[in-house]
Amino acid sequence: MITARHFVVNIFFHILKVLGIKTKRKGAVTIQYPEEKKELASRHRSLHRLMKREDGKPRCVACMLCVTVCPSECIFVEAAEDPDPEIQKYPAKFLIDLSRCCFCGFCVEACPEDAIRMDTQQIEIAQYSRQDLIYDLEKLLG
Amino acid sequence: MIDILIVFIKIVCALIWFLTLTLYLTWLERKESAVIQDRIGANRASIFGIRIIGLFQPFADAIKMIFKEDFTPAFSRRFLHNLAPFLSFFFVAITISAMPFGDFIHIGGRAIHLQILDYNVGLLFVLAMLSLGIYGIIISGWASNNRFTLIGGMRGAAQLVSYEVALGLSLIGLIMVYPSLKLSEIVHYQGDLLFGVIPKWGILLQPLGFVIFLFAALAETKRVPFDLPEGESEIIGFFTEYSGLKWGLFMMTDFMEIIIVSCLLTTLFFGGWQVPWLATDGFHFPGGAQWLLSHWAVVILQVAAFNIKVFFFCWLQVLIRWTYPRFRYDQLMDMGWKLLIPLSLVNILGTGLVMSI
Numbered sequence: 001m002i003t004a005r006h007f008v009v010n011i012f013f014h015i016l017k018v019l020g021i022k023t024k025r026k027g028a029v030t031i032q033y034p035e036e037k038k039e040l041a042s043r044h045r046s047l048h049r050l051m052k053r054e055d056g057k058p059r060c061v062a063c064m065l066c067v068t069v070c071p072s073e074c075i076f077v078e079a080a081e082d083p084d085p086e087i088q089k090y091p092a093k094f095l096i097d098l099s100r101c102c103f104c105g106f107c108v109e110a111c112p113e114d115a116i117r118m119d120t121q122q123i124e125i126a127q128y129s130r131q132d133l134i135y136d137l138e139k140l141l142g
Numbered sequence: 143m144i145d146i147l148i149v150f151i152k153i154v155c156a157l158i159w160f161l162t163l164t165l166y167l168t169w170l171e172r173k174e175s176a177v178i179q180d181r182i183g184a185n186r187a188s189i190f191g192i193r194i195i196g197l198f199q200p201f202a203d204a205i206k207m208i209f210k211e212d213f214t215p216a217f218s219r220r221f222l223h224n225l226a227p228f229l230s231f232f233f234v235a236i237t238i239s240a241m242p243f244g245d246f247i248h249i250g251g252r253a254i255h256l257q258i259l260d261y262n263v264g265l266l267f268v269l270a271m272l273s274l275g276i277y278g279i280i281i282s283g284w285a286s287n288n289r290f291t292l293i294g295g296m297r298g299a300a301q302l303v304s305y306e307v308a309l310g311l312s313l314i315g316l317i318m319v320y321p322s323l324k325l326s327e328i329v330h331y332q333g334d335l336l337f338g339v340i341p342k343w344g345i346l347l348q349p350l351g352f353v354i355f356l357f358a359a360l361a362e363t364k365r366v367p368f369d370l371p372e373g374e375s376e377i378i379g380f381f382t383e384y385s386g387l388k389w390g391l392f393m394m395t396d397f398m399e400i401i402i403v404s405c406l407l408t409t410l411f412f413g414g415w416q417v418p419w420l421a422t423d424g425f426h427f428p429g430g431a432q433w434l435l436s437h438w439a440v441v442i443l444q445v446a447a448f449n450i451k452v453f454f455f456c457w458l459q460v461l462i463r464w465t466y467p468r469f470r471y472d473q474l475m476d477m478g479w480k481l482l483i484p485l486s487l488v489n490i491l492g493t494g495l496v497m498s499i
């Protein structure tokens with residue numbers, strides 16, 4: 001029977017593992033999650049972050065493109081005037097409501113300044129309250 | 143007085159063996175299915191951070207089961223509803239009393255039989271008790287007072303009654319070969335040698351009987367290829383209205399039936415506690431070679447042989463459960479009435495012919 005063969009083959013590899021012998025093939029395909037993590041692809045869309053200029057100020061110019069494109073309307077930006085005429089505006093407030101975010105990555109695509117990215121590789125962002133999931137400028141700049 | 147004490151100790155030991163094995167059969171079922179399907183299976187239950195491949199899982203399950211709400215629907219027949227799981231549990235649990243775990247042990251000039259009671263009609267007793275277990279199913283289906291459970295209970299009764307016939311008939315050939323209904327004597331007969339070389343096990347004398355008995359016994363355990371009475375997920379079975387510990391009793395009954403069927407297969411067809419060529423004083427190989435062993439070594443070898451055979455058949459039944467899809471109802475009935483019963487009649491006829499030559 002096929003299942004009996006599967007059983008014998010898999011138990012053989014399990015026993016080899018218990019005995020400490022490394023084999024290419026494994027007895028089970030399971031990834032034991034909290035202890036063992038799957039490697040994320042480099043293009044995986046994970047938690048957002050805001051990029052900084054050389055002087056430490058946010059790169060964002062509060063152009064509102066991400067706010068416009070966001071399909072779940074979870075980004076809120078309040079603009080303020082910047083004394084530097086080259087920059088003109090900076091975000092006084094920048095909130096992302098992660099409880100509504102669908103991680104589509106449109107904000108990253110829309111941003112003309114490359115100010116927002118989703119490459120932190122953090123996927124464990126669960127919280128006990130919704131309030132904790134509203135990320136502000138400070139948290140996003142990290 | 144001391145005789146009563148000995149019987150009491152034997153009952154306690156047998157029940158501990160039986161219930162522990164039942165508990166760990168749930169573990170085996172989860173692990174074996176996992177290994178078959180390239181998974182790992184339950185391995186998180188731990189005591190103080192120690193988790194030996196999930197060996198504490200049965201206890202976690204049991205604790206969960208005890209603390210679940212035991213809900214009795216308002217429309218059920220309360221007394222019968224409460225009685226049914228205990229009936230089906232009791233009739234399976236009592237059959238362990240007829241199983242021979244080993245031969246005699248001699249302690250202080252007293253010969254103790256490693257079997258709780260050596261009935262004259264041990265085989266009939268076991269079959270009768272397994273048949274009485276049907277009452278648990280019918281009563282639970284009826285007392286739940288729910289149309290679907292009633293249909294489930296009737297399906298169960300129909301299936302078990304059909305296969306009961308094949309189960310009984312397949313053993314008649316065996317009783318003709320080993321002229322006894324005493325389970326201990328059947329095991330003793332299997333210690334003899336066939337042509338002076340191979341042990342005279344039931345599988346060699348009754349291969350067809352073995353196959354018929356295996357299928358009929360699988361149907362009796364009501365597990366997957368034959369799980370029409372229960373239908374865990376798709377068709378509603380007889381214990382739909384049960385919860386908590388009473389549901390747990392039905393599940394335990396299933397696992398205990400596996401063990402009883404394994405014990406029966408071992409005792410009847412695979413020589414019970416007999417180790418090939420092992421007599422009471424040691425090994426006597428066919429070539430004339432001998433290897434003498436002490437009394438205790440022989441007893442331990444015999445009990446270990448019985449246990450290993452039982453474990454093997456438990457493993458085999460779990461394997462079958464995770465291999466085959468469920469039969470359709472007409473296939474089930476066809477197999478019972480049109481295949482197994484004629485085959486078992488042919489088996490009786492063939493056995494008679496061979497014996498008369």
